[in-house]
Amino acid sequence: MKRSLVIFYAIITYAVAELIWWGYMLVKLQPERSGMIMGEGCMFVGVFFLGAFYLHKSMNRERKLQEQKKNFLLSVTHELKSPLASIKLLLQTIQKRDLTKAQVLDFIDKSLNDIERLDDMVENMLLASKIENSSYTFPKASFNLSNLVDNIVNRLQISKCDCNQQIINAEIEPKIEITGDKFALTSVVTNLIENAVKYSSPCQSVDVKLYRNDGQIFFEVADNGIGIADTEKARIFDRFYRVGSEETRNTKGTGLGLYIVKQVLDKHQASIKVKDNNPTGSIFEVTFGLT
Structure with a gap:
């Protein structure tokens, strides 16, 4: 080249x-x-x-x-x-x-x-x-999103501490139904939680929330990891893009997770925002319209 x-x-x-x-x-x-x-x-x-x-x-x-x-x-x-x-x-x-x-x-x-x-x-x-x-084609059907998130949290619950401390804290409002592609949305939830765990230090907690508010459904994943610079927030959903340089990056990944998240959510008329957590880390907030 x-x-x-x-x-x-x-x-x-x-x-x-x-x-x-x-x-x-x-x-x-x-x-x-x-x-x-x-x-x-x-x-x-x-x-x-x-x-x-x-x-x-x-x-x-x-x-x-x-x-x-x-x-x-x-x-x-x-x-x-x-x-x-x-x-x-x-x-x-x-x-x-x-x-x-x-x-x-x-x-x-x-x-x-x-x-x-x-x-x-x-x-x-x-x-x-x-x-x-x-x-x-994103085939859509009604399913229980609360059960889906709860099952994924339980599967991804990882202990990185000698004391077997659980690091994923979940607040899941029960009986939230949604119409969508269950397989594709499973990938969305899995990728967001796995990313939060991946970019967090051992024993740091990851907070997962699912709730209704003002006629909408919100799904949030917050970590206390390295955070994302404002200059990179617009690019993290690009295919193959990963935060940081290839020479200094320590975390594993393929650069496909957030690309899939954005593409799937667009097909469900849902939005995703990336916010800074306090004092460190990031919050990914997904918003669905009630169907």
Whole structure:
């Protein structure tokens, strides 16, 4: 891509130089028409540079997209290898050691958790691909959103502390019904909670709320993590985009989660806002209209 940009700039420079030279020669040969030649030349140069500017922007956008795709493939590789290595180690331990029944059950539970991580990742990639290709139809039906959020919270309840402290605090108003695509909205809730846990330090709490207010349904996920800069809030829902630079980023991810969240919510005429938490972290607030 860098070589292409160098060639592009060389051609632009050559074309402008040739234009100036031919303009000079025309003025020299026909000095009485110098005004017309200069005017048309300036107009041509203006259009030429405008086209070159937009072409440059397009090439830069394509270059960044290619870099993001490359980083996405690297991220997916790491994301897949981590749970697979964990599952392999747990199963090898069960196979080679004489463990108690309680230990075996504990290892099986951990393996199942890693398998669920892999399943979520694959579902994300498939859904993102279908959304991008406009091949997903978002079939809608009425279902209990309260039960869905409660089930996901229980599944994602993770302990990062030695004292087995629960880090997801949920306030879920019961019996909230909504009409929508249950599969796609499951992905929305899962991605928002997983992101909050991922970007929080060990033992920091994540607050999940679901409630009705003024004829609308609100779903909020608040964390006390690293937060999101104002300059990046408008870009976090772009495909493959991840906060921070690839050189300094420590958290795992593919850059598809929030893209899926935004696309699914748009299809449900719902909105999402990102606010700063106090004193640190972020709050993602989803608003549904009652149906």
